[in-house]
Amino acid sequence: MTETAAGTAAVPVLMYHAVDPDPAPATLGLSVTPEAFAAQMEVVAERGFTPLTTAALAAAWRGDGGPLPARPLLVTFDDGYEGVHRYALPVLAKHSFAGTVFVSTGWLRGRHETGGALDTMLDWAQVRELADAGTEIGGHSHTHPQLDQLDARRLRFETLRCREIVAEELGTAPASFAYPYGYSSRRVRRTVREAGFTQALAVGNALARRSQGPYALERVTVRRSTGVEEFTRLVEGRAIARNFAADRVMTKGYALARRARGAVRGHWI
Numbered sequence: 001m002t003e004t005a006a007g008t009a010a011v012p013v014l015m016y017h018a019v020d021p022d023p024a025p026a027t028l029g030l031s032v033t034p035e036a037f038a039a040q041m042e043v044v045a046e047r048g049f050t051p052l053t054t055a056a057l058a059a060a061w062r063g064d065g066g067p068l069p070a071r072p073l074l075v076t077f078d079d080g081y082e083g084v085h086r087y088a089l090p091v092l093a094k095h096s097f098a099g100t101v102f103v104s105t106g107w108l109r110g111r112h113e114t115g116g117a118l119d120t121m122l123d124w125a126q127v128r129e130l131a132d133a134g135t136e137i138g139g140h141s142h143t144h145p146q147l148d149q150l151d152a153r154r155l156r157f158e159t160l161r162c163r164e165i166v167a168e169e170l171g172t173a174p175a176s177f178a179y180p181y182g183y184s185s186r187r188v189r190r191t192v193r194e195a196g197f198t199q200a201l202a203v204g205n206a207l208a209r210r211s212q213g214p215y216a217l218e219r220v221t222v223r224r225s226t227g228v229e230e231f232t233r234l235v236e237g238r239a240i241a242r243n244f245a246a247d248r249v250m251t252k253g254y255a256l257a258r259r260a261r262g263a264v265r266g267h268w269i
Helices: 034-046 054-062 082-095 124-132 152-170 186-194 228-236 245-265
Strands: 013-016 050-052 072-079 100-103 136-139 176-178 199-204 217-221
Touching: 013 199, 034 072, 034 082, 034 228, 050 054, 054 072, 054 136, 054 176, 054 199, 072 082, 082 124, 100 124, 100 176, 124 136, 124 152, 136 152, 152 186
Parallel strands: 013 072, 013 217, 050 072, 072 100, 100 136, 136 176, 176 199, 199 217
Antiparallel strands: none
16 A cells, blocks of 8 residues: 555556457457566565455445455456466466456357447356456446447446346355456446445546545556556555556547537437
C-alpha cells in the first residue's frame, strides 16, 4: 500500500486479458506470454504483495471483511480466455495467489454461447476448476457490449443474464463485476448494483482507492509490451500517470463521443 492507513491506501489492481504464447490478432496487444506472466508474479512475490480477490478487498473496505494485509494487490482477468486456465492458474497456484476472472458468459464455450468471442475461451468445466482452486469468478456482461450505449432493457439483460448464468453453473452468484471496455455511467453503475453485484471494476489506469466507491474501482492495464521494469513500477505505484498519459487522452475523447451518442439515444445519465 502506498499510504499508511489501510482504509485510505492505494491498491494496485492488475488487469489482464489473454495469457497465451500465440493469441489471436484481436487479443495480441492486451495479452501477455506465459513466461511474462510468470515473471510478473515473481515480482509480486518478491515485493511482498498479497493478492486478494476483488470481493475480499471490497469487503475489507466496507468494514465487513477481515483486515487487509500489509501490501494488498489484485490480479484480475477480463473476458474469460482459455489461457487463464492453461497458463495462469498453475502460476497462481505455485505462489498461493488469489485472483478474479471476469467472464462474459455468452463468449464462453458451452450451452450459453452466443458467438462473438475474440479467441479461444474457457469452457464451464474450466471455470469450475478455477473456482475450486480459489479464484473468484465475476461477471463481465453476457455478450461484452459497451454498456453505456445500451437502452435500459438491454442493459438489465446484460447484467442480470450474466449473473444468472454464473450462479446456475457454479451454484453461487457472483459478487463482483467488471465493465466491458471499462465504460460505465451512473445509469450503468446503478443497474449493476440492482442486478445484485456488490462491487465493480473500471479501468482508469490508476491505483484503486476506497474513496472511488465500490462501483468505480480503478485498475492498471498489463499489456504484451509491459516489460518487467515497467511492471515493477506499476505495482509499486510509480510513474503510472506518465506511463498511461496517452491512454488517458484517448479515454477522454472516447468518453465525449460516447456521451454524445448516448444523449442522442436518450439514455445517457
